[in-house]
Amino acid sequence: MDKKFRIEKDSLGEFPVPADAWYGVQTARAVANFPISGRRPDRDFIVAHARIKRAAAAANEAAGWLESRLAESIRAAADAIIAGRHHDEFVVDRFQAGAGTSHNMNTNEVIANLANVALGGSRGVYKPVHPNDHVNMGQSTNDTIPTAIRLACLAKLPKLTQALERMAQEYGRIAAAEANTVKSGRTHLQDAVPTTVGREFAAHAYILRRCAQNLEAVRPRLAEIGLGGSAAGTGLNTAPGYVERAAAELAQLTGEPIRPSADLAAQMQSMGDLQHLSNGIRLAALELTRISNDMRLLASGPRTGLGEIELPPVQPGSSIMPGKVNPVMFEMLNQVCYQVLGQDAAVAYMTQAGQLELNVMMPALGSALFDAMDWLTNAVAAATEKNLKGLKVNRERCREYTHLSVGLATLLNTSIGYAAAAEVAKESEKSGRPVREIVAEKGLMTTAAFDRLVEQAAVDGNIERR
Known part of the structure; x- marks a missing residue:
């Protein structure tokens, strides 16, 4: 085998793993199995999953299920990932094994290898920290992945x-x-009230x-x-008090309730x-x-x-x-x-x-x-x-459109009635002349008074009955 690779073994047999990788055999298999999108895991998701592993180690240590030196090495490795290091070791495609088993093992293997090297061991030799037995203690893909999401x-x-x-x-x-x-309102993409x-x-x-x-x-x-639900929500293989302790740890780690x-x-x-x-x-x-x-x-x-x-x-x-x-x-x-x-x-x-x-x-x-x-x-x-x-804002353009709008005839409803106001609107639309000019020509009100009415209607939404 090329020196660029090391050989690791899982339940399916031997498989090559890049020699300098912090991940292990199950991750390497997943990389080979899922060359789908070319997109690696989301950064926040990587951090979230590492926090779960840290919280689990603390909860298992508190229950007496995990030796303190192993728990501490797992927490230190998780902290490095949480701090942003080793993210390039999370290599499984986003489209992968159902439920996220491949990503879960990617995290377990990286943390185990980091912990073992810190304790004097070697990459790919899962002693004294094992990815499944220690990093994944009391957990399943089925409860860690939805929690990490x-x-x-x-x-x-x-x-x-x-x-x-x-x-x-x-x-x-x-x-x-x-x-x-003030500007012209538009409903149905047609002139409306100001x-x-x-x-x-x-x-x-x-x-x-x-x-x-x-x-x-x-x-x-x-x-x-x-x-804490483990594989099927039953809590199988979890320590007494694990559920509450792990949640409390995560609350402290995230600042969330x-x-x-x-x-x-x-x-x-x-x-x-x-x-x-x-x-x-x-x-x-x-x-x-x-x-x-x-x-x-x-x-x-x-x-x-x-x-x-x-x-x-x-x-x-x-x-x-x-x-x-x-x-x-x-x-x-x-x-x-x-x-x-x-x-x-x-x-x-x-x-x-x-x-x-x-x-x-x-x-x-x-x-x-x-x-x-x-x-x-x-x-x-x-x-x-x-x-x-x-x-x-082009205020001049707004003003120009306001006074060109046939929707201004609506302002006459309370003074001359809907039918008469409609006639003014029709005349404005047909001739192209502003409503204000037609109103002044018919002696209904001066252009200055009509301008004030427009502003009052646009700003306040109300006009006095005349």
Whole structure:
């Protein structure tokens, strides 16, 4: 055998492992078996799983099941992974053996080898620390993987909600600055009653904050874990007090209110809590898609579109049309949202795919959630920083459109009635003349009085009956 490899043995026989690898034979088999996506595990997931191994070692030591020097060596190895070291040793593709057995063994083997070398042993010689007997003590893939997915999602959740909140704050800032900037409202993409730029943007801020609150509300459900259920939720081969001790350790390690589930079996059978999170992500993506579409419409032009806002240019917009600048950040956000919706659909399919005591689709389900959270976080942050900050409102264009809108005839309803106001609207649409001129011509009110009425209606939403 080439010196670049060492030979290790498992229940299936011998298999070559890269000589300098901290992982072992079961990981090497998985690498050979699953050359699927080329994507390695999510970083937060790696850290979450290492924290579980650390917590388990502490709980097993406290129960007297794990020798203190072995427990300490496992904790030290896990701490190195938690600190960001050795992440390149987690090499199993995201599409792998059902439930995540391959990743679980990847973690067990890396920690065992690190611990053994620290204790004077050698890589690939699993003495005195064994991947299954010591690192995996009291555990199963079936309870560690769903717990790790939850912990990884909890780590990502603040980043996503903060990104949404920062975007909401930026919309709120613009809304405050443009509170009295009157513009034409549009319903069905047709002229409607006047509103303000401030009101439109304040609505965006409100919705984004509500999306962040919806996501934050999922946190308590994610903190309820099934660790200690072992293979089928029965707690087989776990030490007395292990469930509570391991959860308490994880709460301390993560700063999250981690607690054991009242039904450990349920947390490996059902992915409903993770689907609930995906629902919140989907809602945020749907709202962000709608808002992005609005931003692109409002920025359309510069001459032949709406042009009511100007987005900061971040790159040339065309390889053939000189000087063209496109709303690329919100185009990007749209694309990300569509991908996130696809990940949500995948999560839904995999949530219902559980059978009997276990949902074996967990590796891909977790990956879909991680992608959705990371992509949306990064896209929202980029659009906020590069486009919302620096956005300018074309107040003159807003004013011009306001007075061209046939929707202004609605303001006459309370003074001359709907039918007469409709005639004014028709005349404005047919002639192209502003409603204010027709109103003045008919002696209904002066143009100055009509302008005041428009502003009052747009800003306050109410007008006096005449």
